[in-house]
Amino acid sequence: MCFLFPSFVSCNPSVEEGSPFLNETYYSYGTNPIPGTLPPLSNSYRPVNLSSKTYTLDGQVYSPMNFVTQDLSFIFDVKAKRALGKSIITFEMSEVGIPYFELLATVREIKLNNNIVSFKKIQDPEGQKQTFIALDSSLNPGGRYDLELTYELLPTQLSFASGGVKLLTNMTDLNTSRYFENWGPVSFEDDAFSLSLNLKILNSTSTHALYTNGAATKIDGTEWKINFPDYYTKSSFYVHLTNATDLISKKFIYQGLEREISVQVYSETASLVKDAVATLPSLFAEFETDYGPYAHSTFTAYMHKGSGGMEYVGATITSLGSLDHELLHSWFARGVMPAEGRSGWIDEAFASWRDYNYFQAPSLLSRAATNLAGYSPYRKSTANNSYVDGRQLVAELDRLFADFGGMKPMMKLFFERYKHRVVTNEELWNFLSSLSLMNLDAYFQRYTLGAMSPQVQSLSHDQNDSKHPHPLTPEEVLNLR
Numbered sequence: 001m002c003f004l005f006p007s008f009v010s011c012n013p014s015v016e017e018g019s020p021f022l023n024e025t026y027y028s029y030g031t032n033p034i035p036g037t038l039p040p041l042s043n044s045y046r047p048v049n050l051s052s053k054t055y056t057l058d059g060q061v062y063s064p065m066n067f068v069t070q071d072l073s074f075i076f077d078v079k080a081k082r083a084l085g086k087s088i089i090t091f092e093m094s095e096v097g098i099p100y101f102e103l104l105a106t107v108r109e110i111k112l113n114n115n116i117v118s119f120k121k122i123q124d125p126e127g128q129k130q131t132f133i134a135l136d137s138s139l140n141p142g143g144r145y146d147l148e149l150t151y152e153l154l155p156t157q158l159s160f161a162s163g164g165v166k167l168l169t170n171m172t173d174l175n176t177s178r179y180f181e182n183w184g185p186v187s188f189e190d191d192a193f194s195l196s197l198n199l200k201i202l203n204s205t206s207t208h209a210l211y212t213n214g215a216a217t218k219i220d221g222t223e224w225k226i227n228f229p230d231y232y233t234k235s236s237f238y239v240h241l242t243n244a245t246d247l248i249s250k251k252f253i254y255q256g257l258e259r260e261i262s263v264q265v266y267s268e269t270a271s272l273v274k275d276a277v278a279t280l281p282s283l284f285a286e287f288e289t290d291y292g293p294y295a296h297s298t299f300t301a302y303m304h305k306g307s308g309g310m311e312y313v314g315a316t317i318t319s320l321g322s323l324d325h326e327l328l329h330s331w332f333a334r335g336v337m338p339a340e341g342r343s344g345w346i347d348e349a350f351a352s353w354r355d356y357n358y359f360q361a362p363s364l365l366s367r368a369a370t371n372l373a374g375y376s377p378y379r380k381s382t383a384n385n386s387y388v389d390g391r392q393l394v395a396e397l398d399r400l401f402a403d404f405g406g407m408k409p410m411m412k413l414f415f416e417r418y419k420h421r422v423v424t425n426e427e428l429w430n431f432l433s434s435l436s437l438m439n440l441d442a443y444f445q446r447y448t449l450g451a452m453s454p455q456v457q458s459l460s461h462d463q464n465d466s467k468h469p470h471p472l473t474p475e476e477v478l479n480l481r
């Protein structure tokens with residue numbers, strides 16, 4: 001394998017899959033092993049050990065669609081209480097295979113390059129209970145293809161009430177994770193694409209408001225167009241369309257290190273808006289100082305009194321107590337993004353380490369082995385022990401890297417190098433090894449692919465473990481819409 005830093009490329013083609021670190025030759029930067037800045041990644045960058053998700057089932061080879069652009073329309077008929085989705089996708093294939101994608105909806109028709117095609121549901125090959133939609137014939141890489149899709153959104157994914165529509169992209173990265181596939185077609189978490197979303201309401205008798213982390217244009221009182229940046233993935237999109245009449249919103253500009261950040265805080269509780277507006281500037285200042293300039297153009301926070309929530313790119317649904325944790329996720333989780341659920345522990349470890357005041361471990365390699373990343377690449381959710389075991393691991397690395405200033409300078413460089421990109425567990429270790437010139441294989445093996453201890457297995461995710469919000473309950477979702 002090859003290190004990815006062009007300034008000190010080190011290649012050892014004899015090292016195969018498995019440990020990415022054994023037998024590496026480390027190249028030095030010279031006198032200082034921790035540089036102040038790093039060269040940018042190439043456009044063709046893919047993280048180490050990222051699964052292609054091409055697989056064979058019943059003699060057929062299936063390969064995921066790589067979305068390039070998507071024009072998506074939701075048409076809400078309030079009178080009929082139905083929501084229609086129309087999608088036009090331009091996509092590419094990385095490998096030969098029958099294209100597949102993910103969408104949890106009732107599909108009516110699919111056209112490939114203007115021809116109606118048949119389709120079927122398939123399951124992931126590793127028992128992760130993921131359902132995909134596959135087309136009927138194999139395609140080759142090299143070209144671009146057009147897919148047109150008509151579907152009905154599932155009734156559970158939105159509400160019709162008080163003469164209008166309520167839609168909130170309530171996602172979670174825990175347990176039975178849910179991302180944008182509940183509303184529109186997507187590929188995997190490593191697939192970034194530009195999305196243009198049109199929202200049109202028919203037969204409404206109420207007034208609607210839209211909150212989003214995209215650039216929204218109000219066409220009239222019943223139609224909006226939202227353009228999302230091309231680094232967004234299935235876990236990024238925040239869309240809240242509602243006719244709720246009791247939401248209080250406050251906007252302000254935070255002068256960031258590199259840009260003016262337009263911040264919007266809203267809630268049905270005025271005191272939460274006031275408290276969040278008072279808290280956010282100091283949090284932005286802290287995180288920009290520690291980890292570098294905020295990497296998104298806006299920040300939107302939907303504050304509520306419950307304990308559930310989720311982070312998005314430059315947005316969150318959260319309680320006041322988790323606002324700091326959630327804002328940090330706009331650096332780690334939705335700034336640098338996990339390529340797969342098995343790599344989701346990284347951002348939770350970082351955020352949880354801050355939740356616990358950046359403590360340093362008292363010793364090295366003396367804890368029981370833990371499993372943070374030894375999971376199927378088809379698993380979407382983050383391991384529940386990412387908080388407890390993840391922050392302990394970061395605390396050990398902070399001790400190990402004490403001569404370099406600990407983990408915070410490493411995290412700053414990690415963010416600078418990988419912002420708007422996806423990373424894997426192995427990419428993180430490759431990065432840390434490259435910077436520290438240390439062989440970190442013992443840590444990588446013991447703490448991210450080690451046996452799961454009985455103690456860890458019995459841990460459930462609760463607020464004693466971390467400030468990360470639990471998934472919104474169905475009642476919370478209905479209330480928040």
Ligand SMILES: [Zn+2]
Pocket residue numbers: 325329347348351467468469
């Ligand atoms: Zn979190």
